[in-house]
Amino acid sequence: MTAQSSTTKRPGFLTYFLYRLGKLKFLTAILVLLEFFTYPFYMIMLDRYTAMAMDAEHADENMLETMRVLVHSFNWYIFAAAVLGAAIVSLIIMLSAFRYLHFKKYVNMDLSLPVTHRQRFFGDMLASFTSIFVPHLLSALTGLAMIAKIRSIDGYEQFINDSNYHSSSSELGLYVAEHILPYFIIVYLMLYFMTLFIISTTGKRVTAIMLPIVMQIAIPMAILFINVIAQSTTYGTESLYGVRFGDVGPVAILSPVTFMLQYMGYSGIENQPWVLIVLAVYLAALCIGSYFIQKHRRAERTGEAFVLRYARHTYTAICVLAVTSYFWWAILCPLAAQGTYLFMKSGYETPVIFHISAWLFLSLVVFVVAELVGGGKLKKLPFTVIRFVATTAGCAALCTAVSLTDGFGAGSYIPPADEVKNVYVHFNYGYDYFNTNDLPYDEITEFHKKIISERPLKSNNISDKYTDLMIQYIGENGTVCSRRYALTGEYIRELYELIFRNGGLASTNNYGTVPNSSRSVWEVDVKTGKQTEIIEYPTDTYVNVQNDFDENGGMIKYRLPADDLIAAIRADASDVTFEQMYLSAYAAPEDIIINYIYPGKNDESFNSYKIYPFFKRTLTLLENYGVKMFRTQQYHDAFIIKVTEPRWRVEVGNSISISDIAYNSELRRIAVGSAEYDSALAMSAERSFYSESGERYILMLVSENAYITGDTTSGYKYLTIPEQYTEAAAMIYNNAQTDETAHENLAASGSIF
């Protein structure tokens, strides 16, 4: 027998890729089946539901409601389960494609084949990528096609405009499906390349399966909680209303979990498209890193937990960092930058030693498990102990460094002028709320630098009035840099002066954005795609005023020319002076709502404005049309009730307050006739203010129609005490009239302080 000629073409990348793809066909078929239960199944159900809802008069209401529940809850469980199943099968596909990395029996068979490393790596990568993403993309494209199909149903737009229960449900389902579609693809890409990188560093099946899952928990956990530490302890990033959990900035691209939290919960990927470029670079780096790790790893190390020298230590450190960042959030937060605590204040009442003990214990457990799974030799105990101490200390040092360096300099960072497109300021003080239009960069940054250098802290004296200031720098690339500060005293005055040097009240978003009652509507030509702006004017307008109800409890509608009213409001706002606003911050404005009905589509919208007692033109115009505002300010008597502490032990006969009644069941029984807790009464009684020495007072007013209690610290309105408690209010009033409690007649005053 003669030897065959060796001029036959040698196999290359394509041969290898097709071979590997063929080996994955069974798993791919399973994936196709699972992916059907993501978008395709959901959209089929939504399509069916929409069709039924659009034909509601012929539909069975029970069936319709069943379909609605299926679409909005049950289907999402199926979707989530299918996504989870698909993720598991995808991991199996990757382990099958790169089987020689973790299965010793395939090392000789696969690595002796006449293909280069490059052909093998990219052949396996492309085969696994194809097996995973073709079903995934088919699912997404099916979803996209069905979204378009539903939207193009004849009469669908009218159906949505009807704004009924089922049309809203249908539109909600479509909105959610549209909104998550990009993330459905992006998150999978992230999971793929992160998993590829991780399995390239491992040599054992156990680590190859566990590590991608563990890292998808540990990495986001570390990012999220270090960010929380930064937010809580960096001057200017702490929110007075709690941390923005998940708002981690561009570092979100390091994990699919943080990516979803950041860009689905906060920024929106459509607002920062440059993030996709950075993400693409990151994923490409993971791919290239995987290539070189596989190229240089030693085949004889297959069967060992890790094939890179320090991989085990790195992964262990990440797991320990996740645990550390969680506990060090609680340990470090007493050092909070502005002296405030987070919304989970109760967590900080636990002694720090408990947090430290829990941290050390859990870190030890995580460390030992990671060492054992990773093939570490605990026999060398002294070295293991040293590594544990070094790992935990290093993680703690990192968390502490975030705090001590003021978020690695974030506390004193101000974006440079050439990177900033707009600067906005938002703050409230008393009843005033400012949401400014674009302010001059230089003026704001001068004020901002002053705050950074002087670092005023929120006063622990609860009687001090403060404002929650937010400064936002909007970058040219769509990024947003926000800082928040609690300011008191002269800083607030400076803020008012700054606003009034740059357009005053009329320049703020409260008054500056709506010139008249018209609105822009964009019409799209479905054939050409051309968009045309159409200006619409309302066919009807009416005005509602705060606390102005008819005998049936509905808000009274006043008809008057909206454009004249808007012009009067803007003119009054333009005339407001710094002194008027600053000195009357605690004089409550009242809201006026202008409602517009636009032609053709039975479409209503509204704008609301705060009207101050010194808006003379506006009040005069309103009076001409029979609209009275600030009626509740016509008090004929007023007094201040001192609240004794503790609230639940009060002496009947001395000064007693609504809050006393609310929290003391015996008093409640006497005053109200019921020992039951009443939330309306309790809410009324919560509004209070404090003297400099910390004593608590409630302002009670007597007007023509009712007793009114109010709070002058948090900007809430005066609250009318419910009618059923009039007797109790009268009792308090009468008691207060006769004893030594401070009593001030404020009826003639236009302000409280």
Next chain:
Amino acid sequence: MIEIKDCVMAYNDTVALDGISLTIPDGCSYGLLGANAAGKSTLMKILCGIYKQTSGSVKIDGMDVYDNAEMKSKIFFIDDETIQFSSMTLKEMKKYYSAFYPDFSSELFDRLVATVGLPTDRKLHTFSKGMKRQAVMICGVSCRTRYLLIDEAFDGLDQTMRSIIKKILIDAMLDNELTVIFSSHNLGEIDEFCDRAGLLYNGKVVFDRELDDVESDIVKIRAAFDRDITADDLPDIEILHIEKSGSLTEIIAKGGTAKVRTAAEKLSPKFMDDIRLSLKEIFIYEMEGVGYDSSKLDD
């Protein structure tokens, strides 16, 4: 030609190959001997490009093997394990190898399968150990590569299976210009198949010679002398071993039959006869000097 120069293979705390140098000419049937964990499989995996040596050079026809697809297409490695093929049928193995080895002969494959009577549609995990070995051997031979590396070719097989596999290999060696490297700890198999052998010990090559030269060089004679003889009485030849048993003295020496006989005749033996040594005996006496325990090698 296979050229290995100063090849070192070390990982973790183990030095598997400690600077070995070997040259294996084309067309040679080379036996790689050594006890378990001597480094035979490691060397074979370096030769077929699975492992990369830590240092030194390993070239085939002047080219590096590692990550060289062209060179790897000329080499077929038959592992001592067959578990990786458990889920495959012979038909699938044929398709697999024919895709990657350009000179694969379907006709040869079919003929060999028919000759040994293996089923083509059953998965390999249903085969006996011998049948699996046959299957893999047939695939290897059918790829018609220039170099065939076989790790523990006959380990665990009965005599019948060994005969069948030997015939397949001999036919292939006769038919093509095939260089075969066997690794084994069985001296008898190496003696039967190979014309050259090397012995690995402590990561080094302690023996690398044509077997014919080995056998012709070391001689055993049995003679009767009228006195006790020692090595000092035979200064002209290199004595490996002298032992007296009753009236007979056994002398094992290097130098070839004629030379040793001439030296012994000077002592006027009453009787003298030369005896052919087995390869194992040669190894025992040859390797004693370097401290190698030849009992680790099987007959």
